[in-house]
Amino acid sequence: MAFSFRLQATSGRARAGRLETPHGSVETPIFMPVGTAGAVKGLTPRDLTEVGAQIVLANTYHLLLRPGDALVAELGGLHGFTGWQGPFLTDSGGYQVFSLSSLRRLTEEGAFFRSHLDGAAHTLSPERSMEVQMNLGADIAMAMDECPPYPAPHSAVEAATARTTRWARRSQAAQRRSDQALFGIVQGGVFLDLRERSARELVELGFPGYAVGGLSVGEPKQDLHRVLDHLDPILPPDKPRYLMGVGTPQDLLEGVARGVDMFDCVLPTRNARNGQLFTRRGKISIRNARYRTDPQPPDPDCSCYTCRTVSRAYLRHLHLAREITAATLMTLHNLAYYLDTLRLVRQSILLGRFEEFRGEMLRSLAVSAAEGL
Numbered sequence: 262m263a264f265s266f267r268l269q270a271t272s273g274r275a276r277a278g279r280l281e282t283p284h285g286s287v288e289t290p291i292f293m294p295v296g297t298a299g300a301v302k303g304l305t306p307r308d309l310t311e312v313g314a315q316i317v318l319a320n321t322y323h324l325l326l327r328p329g330d331a332l333v334a335e336l337g338g339l340h341g342f343t344g345w346q347g348p349f350l351t352d353s354g355g356y357q358v359f360s361l362s363s364l365r366r367l368t369e370e371g372a373f374f375r376s377h378l379d380g381a382a383h384t385l386s387p388e389r390s391m392e393v394q395m396n397l398g399a400d401i402a403m404a405m406d407e408c409p410p411y412p413a414p415h416s417a418v419e420a421a422t423a424r425t426t427r428w429a430r431r432s433q434a435a436q437r438r439s440d441q442a443l444f445g446i447v448q449g450g451v452f453l454d455l456r457e458r459s460a461r462e463l464v465e466l467g468f469p470g471y472a473v474g475g476l477s478v479g480e481p482k483q484d485l486h487r488v489l490d491h492l493d494p495i496l497p498p499d500k501p502r503y504l505m506g507v508g509t510p511q512d513l514l515e516g517v518a519r520g521v522d523m524f525d526c527v528l529p530t531r532n533a534r535n536g537q538l539f540t541r542r543g544k545i546s547i548r549n550a551r552y553r554t555d556p557q558p559p560d561p562d563c564s565c566y567t568c569r570t571v572s573r574a575y576l577r578h579l580h581l582a583r584e585i586t587a588a589t590l591m592t593l594h595n596l597a598y599y600l601d602t603l604r605l606v607r608q609s610i611l612l613g614r615f616e617e618f619r620g621e622m623l624r625s626l627a628v629s630a631a632e633g634l
């Protein structure tokens with residue numbers, strides 16, 4: 262089945278839609294758990310289903326280094342290899358090359374780098390990234406982009422943005438799989454003129470979806486919001502928009518309010534492993550001594566497996582004892598919280614009352630933060 266997107270309702274600029282992919286449909290706005298090396302750390306595919314995940318992100322950089330994309334292809338692509346039968350999205354690998362590897366050289370051809378695992382030399386070009394992503398077989402692939410550092414001068418960001426368009430064209434030309442949708446990535450840093458140019462050039466090339474990259478890299482929140490505000494009327498309304506690597510529950514609400522449909526972030530999963538839980542009453546750190554004898558579930562308003570089954574006291578004990586079950590239980594809860602939040606956001610959009618929902622939720626998160634729970 263081909264890839265398609267249907268916009269179902271809007272409330273203000275917030276959008277509710279439905280993505281169809283070869284491995285099932287995705288109701289947007291959606292949060293995509295990050296399965297770096299082909300697994301969301303601590304969880305099984307059964308857990309992902311239980312928690313309500315609809316689409317999972319896997320990292321091209323990690324998988325191309327280990328176990329290698331050819332092996333994954335031989336074993337049936339990510340779906341055959343991992344057992345997760347729902348939709349997958351893979352990134353291009355470029356971002357991790359810039360952030361994790363020892364980057365040797367960046368040219369128009371691509372990135373020449375050494376693996377952070379064994380120092381082996383690799384090349385990642387737009388063509389190689391597409392080859393790897395076609396081997397991995399995700400439902401959605403991303404065009405390789407150049408993400409400039411923050412802060413960077415206008416001229417440097419302009420050059421990276423122009424290259425991103427050239428690489429997007431090369432990625433399109435290298436695409437061979439008709440069962441895989443390729444998204445372009447808008448770059449341009451915090452400069453609205455460059456963001457606009459990048460978006461217009463990509464729209465001209467024509468992609469089934471558009472991502473906004475290079476944000477949440479240290480810039481002030483107002484810049485993130487300004488960029489999204491500016492891009493909203495430029496990006497085609499009938500195509501999904503994906504804000505990469507963002508963010509907190511508040512960021513998700515602010516993104517949806519500015520027309521974003523898809524999000525991913527390591528925050529709920531990474532924080533869970535560090536003992537931090539997101540709840541409807543704000544964040545809690547399970548290490549805190551106040552939870553030593555606390556019989557309450559992590560989030561009394563949550564119906565996830567973890568909150569139905571265990572207490573804060575037990576989670577605190579498991580976490581301090583470094584039991585791996587602690588990571589599993591807390592990851593389950595944090596993902597349930599993110600996914601439930603966006604499910605409620607979606608309902609509020611379908612009912613035409615997103616602004617009220619957003620206001621109520623932001624107020625309750627702010628009150629909780631002030632109260633320290």
Ligand SMILES: [Zn+2]
Nearest residue numbers: 563565568594
């Ligand atoms: Zn829960």
